[in-house]
Structure formats: C-alpha cells, structure tokens
Amino acid sequence: MSGREGADPSGSGRPADFIRAAIAADRAAGRHDGRVATRFPPEPNGFLHIGHAKSIVLNFGVAEENGGSCHLRYDDTNPAKEEQQYVDAIAEDVRWLGYRSTGPARFASDHFDRLYEYAETLIRRGAAYVDDLSAEEIRATRGTLETPGQNSRYRDRPVEENLDLFRRMRAGEFPDGARVLRARMDMASPNLNLRDPTLYRIRRIRHHRTGDAWPIYPLYDFAHALSDSIEGITHSLCTLEFENHRPLYDWCVAASGADFVPRQIEFARLNLGFTVLSKRRLKQLVDEGRVSGWDDPRMPTIAGMRRRGIPPAAIRAFCRRVGVAKRDSVVDVALFEHAIRDELNRTSRRLMGVLDPVKLVVENYPPEAEEMFAAANNPEDASAGVRHVPFSRELFIDRADFMESPPRRFFRMAPGREVRLRAAWLVTCTGFDRGPDGEIVEVRCRLDPDSRGGSAPDGRRVRGTLHWVSARHAVEVEVRLYDRLFLAAEPGRGGDFRDDLNPDSLRTVRARIEPLVGELAPGGRIQLERVGYFVADPVEHRQEAPVLNRTVTLRDAWARLLKRRKRHRSRIPGKR
Numbered sequence: 001m002s003g004r005e006g007a008d009p010s011g012s013g014r015p016a017d018f019i020r021a022a023i024a025a026d027r028a029a030g031r032h033d034g035r036v037a038t039r040f041p042p043e044p045n046g047f048l049h050i051g052h053a054k055s056i057v058l059n060f061g062v063a064e065e066n067g068g069s070c071h072l073r074y075d076d077t078n079p080a081k082e083e084q085q086y087v088d089a090i091a092e093d094v095r096w097l098g099y100r101s102t103g104p105a106r107f108a109s110d111h112f113d114r115l116y117e118y119a120e121t122l123i124r125r126g127a128a129y130v131d132d133l134s135a136e137e138i139r140a141t142r143g144t145l146e147t148p149g150q151n152s153r154y155r156d157r158p159v160e161e162n163l164d165l166f167r168r169m170r171a172g173e174f175p176d177g178a179r180v181l182r183a184r185m186d187m188a189s190p191n192l193n194l195r196d197p198t199l200y201r202i203r204r205i206r207h208h209r210t211g212d213a214w215p216i217y218p219l220y221d222f223a224h225a226l227s228d229s230i231e232g233i234t235h236s237l238c239t240l241e242f243e244n245h246r247p248l249y250d251w252c253v254a255a256s257g258a259d260f261v262p263r264q265i266e267f268a269r270l271n272l273g274f275t276v277l278s279k280r281r282l283k284q285l286v287d288e289g290r291v292s293g294w295d296d297p298r299m300p301t302i303a304g305m306r307r308r309g310i311p312p313a314a315i316r317a318f319c320r321r322v323g324v325a326k327r328d329s330v331v332d333v334a335l336f337e338h339a340i341r342d343e344l345n346r347t348s349r350r351l352m353g354v355l356d357p358v359k360l361v362v363e364n365y366p367p368e369a370e371e372m373f374a375a376a377n378n379p380e381d382a383s384a385g386v387r388h389v390p391f392s393r394e395l396f397i398d399r400a401d402f403m404e405s406p407p408r409r410f411f412r413m414a415p416g417r418e419v420r421l422r423a424a425w426l427v428t429c430t431g432f433d434r435g436p437d438g439e440i441v442e443v444r445c446r447l448d449p450d451s452r453g454g455s456a457p458d459g460r461r462v463r464g465t466l467h468w469v470s471a472r473h474a475v476e477v478e479v480r481l482y483d484r485l486f487l488a489a490e491p492g493r494g495g496d497f498r499d500d501l502n503p504d505s506l507r508t509v510r511a512r513i514e515p516l517v518g519e520l521a522p523g524g525r526i527q528l529e530r531v532g533y534f535v536a537d538p539v540e541h542r543q544e545a546p547v548l549n550r551t552v553t554l555r556d557a558w559a560r561l562l563k564r565r566k567r568h569r570s571r572i573p574g575k576r
Contacts, residue, residue, distance in 0.1 A: 017324045019265055023062060023235055026263070036068030037234045039106075040094070041224065043075045044086035044208075046279040047294040047301040048093045050315070050336070054270040057319040059237055060099040069102035073231070076109050077223045079207040087208070089294070093302040097312045108223045109209045111230050115218050116170065118226055118256040119181060119200060123162045127255045128199060129155055130165040131182045138180075141187075142195055149187035149195045169202055172215040176202050181216075185251065193248050197221060221245055225252040228262040236262045239269040240328060267324040273333040273489045275300050276497055290501065291485075295539075297549050298485040298505050308482060309525050309535025309551035314343035330490065340552045344525065344533045349377050352389065352422065352467040353513035353528040355479060357396035359442045359471060363430060364449075365393040370472065373453070375423040389514055391424050394471040396512045398531075401466050402443050404432065411464040413443065419464035422529065426451035426462055467529045474512035477546040479534070481507040511548075518543050530554070 027034045038059040042052060063070035072094055076082050091105060108115075122128035131138070131154045143149035157165075169179055181200035189195055199222045204215050225248075228236045236249070243266040253261055269277075276282060277300060285291050285299070294301050297308035305315065318339035322331055352375075370392045377384040401412040413419050418428040427445040435441040450457040454465075488500035513528070520526065520536040520543075527533050532554050537547040 018326065019058070019235075019237060019267060019324050020062060020065070022263075022265055023066060026234070027066065031263075032234045035234055036063055036066040037232055038063045038068065038070045038237060039073045039228070039231065039233050040070065041073045041075050041227075042090050043078065043081075043220075044083065044090060045078065045081035046086060046283055047089050047303050049277050049279075049282065049300045049302065050272060050275070050305070051270040051277045051300075052093075053097060053302060053315050054319045054322065055237070055239070056094060056097055056099060057316055058267070058324060061320075062235070062237075063102075068234075070099075071103055071106055071231070072101040073106040073227065074108065075220060075224060075227075076107050076207070076209065077217050077220060078203075079205045079217065080203065082208055084208050089303060093306075096306060097302065097315060106227075106231060107209060108218075108227050109207065111223070111227050112210065112214055112218075114230055115223055115226055118258070119166065119218070119222075120163065121256055122183070122199070123166060123181075124159060125255065125257075126159060126184065128162070128181055128183050129157050130162045130169070130179050131155070131196075132179055135177060138182075138198070142192065143187070145190075145192070151187050152182070152196070155184065155196070166200075169200070169216050170214075172204070174202055176204055178202060183248075183251070183255075185248075191244055191247060193221075193245050194251075197248060221248050222252050225249040225262075226256060226258060229253050229258040229260045232260055233262045236264040238264055238266050240266050240326075241269070242266055266326075268326060268328045270319075270322065271328060271330045272300065272336065273330050274484045274486050274491070275333060276486065276491050281492075281497060284498075288498075290498070297480070297482045307535075307538055308549055309523075309533065310340050311343050311347065311525070314340045317343065333484070337552050341533070341554070344527065344551065346380050347378075348525050348527040348533055349384065349387075350375070350379075350529050351387075351514050351516055351526050352469055353477070353479075353511050353517070353531060354396045354398045354467070354469055354474075355481075355509050355511045355528075355531060356399040357469075357512045358399045358402065358440060360395040360397045360468065361442060361444050362393050362395065362425075362427065362447050363444055364446045367393050369393065370470070373423045387516060389423065390470045390473040392470045392472045395421075395468045396471055396474060397443070397466050397468050399440070402429075402432070402440065404440070412466060413445075413464065417464070418448075418462055419466055420454045420462050421447075421468050422465055423454055424452075424468070425454060426456060467531070469512050469514050471512070473515050475515055475517050475546065477511050477513050477517060477548055479509050479511040479548045479550065480537075481509065481550045483507075513546075513548075517546055517548075520546065525551070527554075 040056050040059045060070045131152050133152050141150040166181055180198045182196045182198050185194045185196055187195045198219050200216050200218055203217050206212055246264050249264050286294055291299055295303035295307045297304055318336050370390055372388040373391055374386045375389050377387050403414050406414045413429050415429050418426055420426055425447040427447045429445050431444045432440050433442045456462055483505050484502055485505050486500045487502045491497040491500040522536050522541045523538045524536045533551040534548040535551055537549050541547045
C-alpha cells in the first residue's frame with residue numbers, strides 16, 4: 001500500500017481528511033516524538049464486514065503513511081460471546097485485505113493482570129468502589145437525560161473494604177451479578193456514560209484464551225483505554241458512537257495513573273445502502289438459515305465478499321474513495337459495485353459463456369468441421385495475450401439474443417438479420433424451430449465465408465455482436481447468480497429488516513461455457529463477455545464439477561431499473 005493514499009487529490013499536499021490533519025498537527029508539535037501507532041481492535045464475537053474493512057484500511061493506512069505501526073488487537077473481554085473461530089477468521093480477513101500486524105496480534109486478555117492492578121489503583125485513590133446493587137437497580141438509579149442519577153448506597157464504602165471485596169471478587173467468592181466495580185465519577189453528569197460506569201463484573205465463564213483463571217472481566221471502556229495506553233497507541237481511531245465515551249476513555253487513563261496518554265479521534269462508520277451491517281442481525285440471518293453461513297456470497301462479511309470473488313484491491317479502493325467524515329451517512333451501494341467492476345475490468349480474463357442456452361445451427365458449415373478463433377484474454381491488458389476458442393457447426397447463444405419479432409433498437413439476432421459472432425463470422429438468421437410447448441429450441445443461420453474474424457469485407461455496418469460457445473466443446477457449469485440480499489435501501493426502516501429480504505437474491509442455472517473454464521482453480525476470477533464477472537467458488541468448485549458465483553453484473557442493472565420506474569411515474573398525472 002502506497003504512502004500517498006492519504007494525500008489530497010488536488011495536489012496541494014494537504015491531508016485528505018480531518019484525521020490525517022490531526023495526526024499531521026500532532027507530529028508537527030512533537031507529540032510522542034512524532035511517532036504514530038494505531039490499532040484495529042475487533043471483538044471476536046462474529047465475522048468482520050465491510051464496515052470493519054473501512055476501519056482496517058484507515059488504521060493500517062495512516063500508520064503506513066506516517067512510517068508508524070499498526071497492530072491487530074482483539075477485545076476479548078466478553079467470553080460469553082467470543083470463540084476461537086472468530087479469532088482465526090478475523091486474522092485471515094486482515095491478511096486477505098493486504099495488511100500485516102506490526103508484531104504478533106495482541107489481546108486485551110494479554111493485559112488482564114495489568115488491568116487488575118490499575119483497578120486496585122483506582123480503588124486506593126478513591127476513584128472506584130464495589131457496588132452490591134443488582135444490574136436492574138443500577139439501571140433504575142442511573143437517571144435520564146432530563147433527571148440526574150442517584151448515588152448508590154454503597155458508594156462511600158471505605159477504601160480498605162472496597163479493596164477487600166474486589167480481591168474476593170477476583171478470588172471467585174461471589175456468584176455472577178452479586179457485585180460490580182464502578183468508577184466514582186458524577187451521577188449528575190449530563191453525559192450518562194460518566195454516571196459511575198461499571199468497570200468490572202463477575203462472569204464465571206470459561207475464556208477461550210485464559211480458561212478459568214479469571215472469574216471477573218473488565219468492561220470495554222476500561223479495557224480499551226488502558227490497553228491503548230499499555231501498548232503505546234498514539235491515536236485511537238474509533239467510530240462516532242464512542243464520541244460520548246471519550247471523556248470516560250481519558251478519565252480511565254488519567255485516574256489510573258497510566259504513564260502513556262493516547263488520543264482518541266472519532267469518525268463516521270460506514271453505512272451501505274441495501275445492506276445490513278449489524279453483527280446481531282447478520283448472526284440472526286445465519287442462525288435462522290436465511291443464508292448458508294457467514295461466508296454466504298450475499299453477506300457483507302469479508303468472508304462472504306471473498307467467496308463472491310470481490311478482490312481485496314476493490315475493497316481498499318472503495319474504502320479510500322468513501323473517505324472519513326464526522327457525520328454518519330448512507331453510501332450508495334452502486335459506488336461499491338463500481339469499484340468492484342473497475343478492478344475486475346482491469347484484471348479479469350475473458351471467456352464466453354451462455355447462461356440460458358438455445359442452439360444455433362450454422363447451415364453452411366460442414367457438420368464434422370471445427371476450427372479455432374483467437375480472442376483477447378483482456379482488452380484492457382495487451383500483455384494478457386489471446387486464447388483460442390473452438391468453433392463448430394452447432395453453437396449455443398443466449399436465448400435473450402434472439403427474437404422472432406424484435407422491437408425497435410433490438411440489434412441482436414432476428415429472422416433475416418445479420419449479426420457478428422464475436423471473433424468468428426458474420427451470420428444471417430434463416431429460420432428457427434419451436435418445441436411442443438411453443439418455446440424456441442433451435443435457430444438457424446448462414447455465415448458469410450468472406451467475413452472470417454467477424455469483419456465485413458465490404459465495410460458494411462453490422463451492429464449486433466453476440467457471444468457464443470461451441471456445443472461440441474462447451475462445458476456445462478453450475479452458475480449461481482447472486483444479487484443484493486435486500487430490496488430496500490435501508491432494510492428494516494419500516495419494520496422487521498427480514499421483511500425486506502430479496503426472494504430472488506440467489507438463482508442457479510446450468511450454463512454452457514467455453515472449455516478453458518475447466519482450467520480455473522478455486523477462487524479464479526473471469527469475465528463472461530457481455531454477461532458479468534464470476535469467480536470459481538473457493539469452497540465447492542472442482543474442475544470435474546465447476547461452480548461459478550456471479551460477483552457483479554457488467555452494468556448497474558438496479559440503476560437502470562430505478563431510472564425506468566422514475567420515467568414511468570413522471571408520465572402518470574400527479575406523480576413526481
């Protein structure tokens with residue numbers, strides 16, 4: 001990744017956003033001797049999604065641009081929801097996106113002993129106390145935005161009593177929920193996060209790393225702030241929901257007497273249209289079987305996007321293009337799809353394939369003859385060379401490329417019309433046959449023997465160009481046509497988000513594709529000409545039983561659909 005990623009595109013040399021500007025100002029002022037250290041701190045309670053990708057690109061990006069460090073740190077303070085499979089998946093996702101942690105990955109659990117010591121320091125300083133109120137009582141006495149909270153009746157316990165109780169909590173003497181450690185701050189603060197927040201709670205749950213060593217676990221705000229301090233993080237980049245937590249973040253560091261003081265800066269999280277980015281909702285989709293798993297290609301998880309064939313370079317480019325802002329907004333998913341197409345257009349090998357095949361018979365081509373035609377592997381990259389595509393008397397074309405009575409501006413095959421078979425010949429339709437159900441089962445044509453390679457010898461204009469495959473040589477392939485998982489731009493805005501699921505988000509067809517598809521390895525990406533971009537399924541694809549997943553269409557079909565609907569509404573009186 002280039003160090004120029006954060007540069008101002010105008011060429012002025014100014015930082016591209018407010019976070020980079022703040023870091024540049026800190027370096028200019030000599031803060032932390034000009035050093036920059038960031039971290040990416042996911043909780044291992046689910047799979048990462050495109051929103052996390054934005055944070056990964058930002059944290060690793062600003063560190064690299066400034067010659068600094070960035071490491072992966074797991075916030076593993078809630079063992080009830082955390083699993084090793086999530087730890088492994090997160091590490092793989094970060095690597096796949098193209099980033100490497102500076103040194104080994106860290107864990108909040110690495111610091112449990114040190115965090116406990118900081119908690120005792122708070123107690124000794126009179127800044128924390130053990131509270132016997134239940135969770136319900138704490139909520140009831142917290143107050144509201146309009147009314148102050150009420151002090152706990154245990155708030156003024158002596159320091160020695162608090163130390164004794166906290167050490168007994170650590171020793172495992174009390175059941176879950178019996179006591180908590182709270183910060184002694186201000187129950188009348190207008191910021192509810194400062195009304196004596198809980199710092200430790202009793203949880204008798206086995207931890208995936210520390211086993212049964214700890215019956216108490218720190219809360220996120222406490223563990224996150226002090227882990228940043230322990231690790232020497234200079235800039236803790238968080239999403240906007242932590243803006244009101246920043247005073248608590250700063251308090252935890254200062255009140256604990258930590259030597260190193262990080263700086264927290266908040267940015268707007270990524271919200272993507274037609275997409276759900278709530279871990280809870282994504283887990284619901286998995287648990288209810290509405291998708292095949294966390295790596296279902298319709299999921300916005302990094303694992304799902306990898307299986308769908310989205311290149312990591314496209315995700316990085318999209319995240320940089322979106323940038324960072326101080327206000328939440330919803331990004332049009334078409335911008336993401338554009339970034340995917342832009343990358344795949346430059347890097348994908350071309351093949352021809354037919355998703356809904358109908359036979360095309362070239363009447364004046366010898367029945368047993370066959371030949372090879374050269375076709376570019378990638379018109380965007382001359383160095384990709386050419387491939388050789390077999391041609392025979394019987395071909396397959398896409399059913400949508402033929403119409404018996406075509407409308408105006410239909411430039412594909414119709415009776416009496418001449419079209420180009422890409423890279424092969426000019427052919428003219430001479431007839432067609434229907435089956436018993438009335439469906440067209442065969443189209444007939446004759447080729448122009450002077451048009452080898454698909455060019456007219458007399459320079460006549462031929463507007464239609466069709467993709468095709470030789471029936472004799474084509475490989476039958478299972479093709480999964482994935483589409484957007486939701487029909488609504490903001491799923492769940494009007495009720496249950498599951499009501500907005502797209503029933504046609506997956507359609508499977510048996511396609512015919514030129515024989516080179518058999519050489520694809522799992523994860524190999526191609527463009528089927530005039531059809532879309534596809535990937536050989538990384539899990540299920542086999543050369544003897546190929547499976548392709550559609551990554552994205554060649555064009556934004558949804559944008560065209562919405563435009564047609566808008567035009568239609570504009571023609572209805574009273575509709576705008």
